[in-house]
Amino acid sequence: MTVDFFKAKYGYEIESVWLPRVTAVTSLVSKSFLFSNQGSADWGTLVHTTIERMLKKEAVEALPLIQPSLLAFSKWQKEYEVKIIDPYAHVEKRVYDMDAGYAGTVDMVAEVQGVVGVVDLKTSNGMQDAYFLQTAAYLNAYNKGVSKKEQGKTRWILRIDQYQECRGCFARKKEKDGTQRITKGKASCNHQWAGAKGEVEFQELTNQEKDLEAFLSAKEVWEWSHRDMLRKIANYPKNVIQKVLV
């Protein structure tokens, strides 16, 4: 791997320094990262980009494949009185913490039932440990960049999924990226699938301090495991500081 490839794959250039991205660090504890090389046009990416466009009030193509997910998202917005104060600034927001030396992109900074926080959108099958570290890092970095009054108080995971249910045995079928997964129900049933339904799971993550601490420890391990490459990055903050000290 060349230094340039490494820099593009794992980080961002911000204010003339190179910072690793949050998801590069949290890939250390993420199970799905290993299996996520499906290319950029997969179902989850489509849901993500379409929702982001909807929130920014950009024109969105009607896509029957993800319609149930979009409806579930809109229902969630209404039910939880979700407000995005400035969609252009608060959707896909780049955040960074120069002192801790990392950067990331927050899906949404939102007010949910009167509380401001960061929302991370997921299209995976369930909760993962990496989400705790990831959102802690996002909330911390977001708060570094705004006034005390604007700071977020919490973080949430919004998981969106869609499935078809069997009219007979209530088995659930999920069809994504060309693979089929059937859960629950009866194996002996000759399933009759109803139309696709979307669902959301909305969860607040507490323990910000502990999770941020764990993220920063994970970052130390990530740096260690990439030490040879990081040494070659002239504008990596730690290299700059070392040169000043020497």
Ligand SMILES: [Zn+2]
């Ligand atoms: Zn069935």
